[in-house]
Amino acid sequence: MAPLPAFKRSRVAPSAVVICLLGIGGLSAVVAAPSVPASVVREAAPAPDPAAEQHTLAQLAHEAADQRVAQIVESARAEESRQRAAQEAAAQQAAAQQAQRQAAAQAQAAHTQPAQVAAAPPAAVPPAPAPAQPPSAFIPVVGAGGQASVDACQGPVRFTPVTVSISIAEHDLCGGWNRMSWIQPGTKVTVQGYGTFTASARMVVPKGAGEGVLGGFAGGYPPIFLQTCIPGTSQMLLIALR
Structure with a gap:
């Protein structure tokens, strides 16, 4: 096969190229961009402020x-x-x-209750309290005799030297004060071997006083009386019983 002929450089002058280009440009219709009115042109928006947005x-x-x-x-x-x-x-x-x-x-x-309810019986009146009984005392008598019998301190003794009345005597130190001192008028007193009496009066006399002081009791000489010494003194307590 015969070889292709070598490419030949164009010998057209540069001026012709320019004319050609100009001629093409003259024949071509170039559409110009429309003009923007000045009133439409606006300024660019300002950049945002991060601090304000935060x-x-x-x-x-x-x-x-x-x-x-x-x-x-x-x-x-x-x-x-x-x-x-x-x-x-x-x-x-x-x-x-x-x-x-x-x-x-x-x-x-209301349905179950009887039509008429019987009247309740009156409450029982409590019995009246029994009248208070007077206090009572019991005086034992261990014997009879004179001063020696009283000094024996064996208990109350009928003191025989007193003859106008029956004297029941006991030394205070032998228990006579505790046994007799609390007895007040109105107290029932039972004297062993002599009967029951009521205390009628109290009298304080000097130790060794004669029998005549017994006549000072209200009502005169009592048929029986109690006799004891008052501790720490030179006096005696006599209690008439009737």
Whole structure:
């Protein structure tokens, strides 16, 4: 095969190329962009401020939190009101049920109660307390004799030197004071071997006084009397018995 002929460089002059290009440009219709009125032209928007945006976001978050808290408080108040209303309703219902039960019980009691109830017998009057009994005393008599019998300190003795009345004597140190000193007028006194008497009067006389002092008792000489010394003194206590 015969080789292809070598590519030959164009010999067209550069001026021709320019003319060609100019000629093409002259024949081509180039559409020009429409002009923008000056009133439409605006300035570019300013760049955003990060600090201002952060403040705005924080304020919005704070307002949202306040709204949430207000909603929670309002919800809690509504729930409290609901519970209080429920409690009041339950209390009213319980009171109504209690009233119904009481009315039913009263109706049942009225139905079962006899038409006429017999009058209850009057309460028994408690018996009057027994009159207080006067105190009483018992005086034992161990014997009779003079000063030696009294000094023997064996108990009360009929003191025979006294003849105008019966004297029952005992030293205070031998028990006579404790046995006789408490006896007051009105006391019932039983003297062993002599009977029961009532104390009528008390008299204090000096030790060694004569029998005549017995006449100073109200009513005169008593038929019997008790005699003992008063401890720590030089006196005697006499108690008339009648």
